[in-house]
Amino acid sequence: MLRSKLKTIILALSVTMMAISLISFPQESVDASIRGLNMWWEIVFPSLLPFFIVSEMLIGFGVVRFIGVLLEPLMRPLFKVPGVGGFVWAMGMASGFPAGAKLTARLRQEGQISKTEAERLVSFTNCSNPLFIFGAVSVGFFHNAKLGVILALAHYLGNITVGLLMRFYGRKEETTNENKQRKPSIRYALSVLHRTRINDNRPIGKLLGDAVMSSIRTLLMIGGFIILFSVINKLLYHLGITTFLAGGLEIILSAFNLPIELSTPFISGIFEITLGSQMTSQVQEATLMHQAIITSFVLAFSGFSVQAQVASILAQTDIDFKPFFIARILQGFFAAIYAALLWNPVYERFYNTEQPSNAVPVAFFGEGSWMHKWFLIMSDAGPLITIFALLCYTFLLARRLGR
Template identity: 70%
Template structure:
C-alpha cells in the first residue's frame, strides 16, 4: 500500500514538473517536438508501414504459419521458440525497432506462441535496421562508411547472443515439448498454411483494410512516443538533470579509462539513440574505438523512447516487459564487447589506421546507403500523407456502413 502511494506521488510530481517545464521552455520544447515529428514522418512511418501491412497479410493468409513449420527444426533447438520466430527475427531486423514487438504481439494474439516463448522472442527480435546503422550512424554522424560493418556486426551478434541466453528463461509445458519433437515434414507445413487460411476466413478486401488500420494505429502511437521523448530529452538537458545523471556515469567511464566528455552523450543515448549517437560522434577527446563501443551499447539498449513504444505494444497482450528490459542491458554489454573484439579484424585490418577522433561528422558522398537514406527522407512525407488519407477514408467508409 505504501509503495503504491509512493508510486502515485512520484508519477504525479513527474508529470507536474514536465508540464511546468513545457511552459518554462516553450521554444526548446517546440523545436524538440518538430525534430521528433520530422523523424517520424520522414523515416519511421514510410519505412515501417510496408512491413507492418505485409506482415499482417502474411499472418492472415497462413504464410507465417507455413514458415514457422519449416523453421521449427532451427529455431526450437537454438532459441527455444517456435519456427514462426524466424519470420519475426527477419522482419524485425529488416524493418527496425519496434517491429519485432509488433509481430511478436500479433503472433501471441493469434495463439501461435506461448507467453514464455513470446517473452523470449521479443527479447532478441528488436534491432536497428541496417539502413539506419550504415547511413545515419556510420555515414551521417561519423562520416565513415567503413564503420557500418563493425557497428552492424556487433549489433546483430549481440542480438544472437541475447537470443541464446534467453533460451534458458522460463519453463515450457511438458506436452508442448513432446509435441515439438514430432518428425518434420514439408506436407505438415502446407497443411498448416491451408488450415490457418480457412480459420481466418476473412475476404481479401477486409484483410487488407484490417492490416492498414492496425498498422497505421500502431505507427501513430509510435509517433507520439518519438515526439514525447524528444521533448523529454531536451527538457532534461535544459533542467540540468542530464548533467546531474552524467556525474554518476563519469565515475563508471573513468574506471575503464574513457573520457568524461562521453557521459552526457551517453545519458542522451539512453533516452533516444539518434541524438545520443550524434553527440557521441562529436566528442573530440575520445578515440574512435571508445566512441564505437559506447555507440554500440546505446544502439543495442535501444533507448527509453523505443522501450516505451515496446511496452505500449506488449501491454495489449500478457507479454511482460521486464524480460525485454533485461535483454536490452545484456545486448548492450554484448554489443560493446563485440565492438571491442571485432575492432582489429573488421576495421583496422581493412583500413590500416584509425580515423582521427576530431573528424567533423557530416554526411559523406558516394555511399549507396547515404543516397538511399536521403531518397527516403525526400519521399517519406508524401508516403506518410497519402497513407494517412487512405486510413481516414477506410475509417470513414467503415463508420458509414456501421
C-alpha cells in the same frame, strides 16, 4: 498500499514537473517536437509501414505458419521458440524497432506462441535495421561508412547472444511437448498454410484494410512516443538533470578507460538513440573506437523511447515487459564488448587504410551506394508517403464509422 501511494505521488510530481518545464522552455520544447516529428514524418513512418502491412497479410494468409513449420528444427533447439520466431527475427532485423514486438504480440494474440515463448522471442527480435546503422549513424553522423560494419556486427552478435541466453528463461514454468513435435515437411507446411487461410475466413479486401488500419494505428502511437521523448530529452538537458547523471557516470567510464566527455551523450542515448548517437559522434576528445563502443551500447539498449513503444505494444497482450528490459541491458553490454573485441581484428586490419581498397565491400553501404541513395530518397519522398497513407487511413476509418 504505501508503495502504491508513493508511486502515485512520484508519477504526479513527474508529470507536474514536465508541465512546468514545458512552460519554462517553450522554444526548446517546440524545437525538440519538430525534430521528433521530422524523424517520424520522413523516415520512421514510410520505412516501417510497408513491413507492417505485409507482415499482417503474411500472418492472415498463413505464410508465417508455413515458415514456422520449416524453421522449427532451427529455432526450437537454439532459442527455445517456435519456428515462426524465425520470421519475426528476420522482419525485426529488416525493418527495425519496434517491428519485432508488434509481430510477437500479433502471434501471441493468434495463439501461435505461448506467453513464455513470446517473452523469449521479443527479447532478441527488436533491433536496429541496417539502413539506420549504415545510413543514419555511420554515414550521417560519423561520415564513415566503414564504421557501420563494426556497429552492425556488434549489434547483431549481441542480439544472437541475448537470444541464446533467453532460451533458459522460464524453463521451470514451461511445460513443453517437444517430443510430440511432428517432423517438418513441405507437404505438412502447405497443409498448415491452407488451414490457416481457411480459418481466417476474411476476404482479401477486408484483410488488406485491417492490415492498413492496424499498421497505421501502431505507427501513430510510435510517432507520439518519438516526439514525447525527444521533448523529454531536451528538457532534461536544460534542467541540468542530464549533466547531473553524467557526473555520476564519469566514474564508471574512467574505470573502463573511456573519456568522461562521453558521459553526456551516453545519458542522452539512454533516453533516445538518435540524439545519443549524434552527440557521441561529436565528442572530439574520444577516439573512434571509444565512440563505437558507446554507440554500440546505445543502439543495443535502444533507449527509453523505443522501450516505451514496445511496452505499449506488449500491454495489449499478457506478455511481461520485464524480460525485454533486462535483455536490452544485457545486449547493451554485449554489443559494447563485441565492438571492443572486434575493433583491432576487423576495423584496424581491413578498414582503417589510407587508400580505399576494392576488396572492401564499402560500396554496398558508403556514400553513393544504393543504401545511401535509398536513405536520401526516403528523406525526400517520406512525407508524401506519410500523407498518402494517412489519407487512406482517414478514408477507411470514415467508411467503417459510417456503417
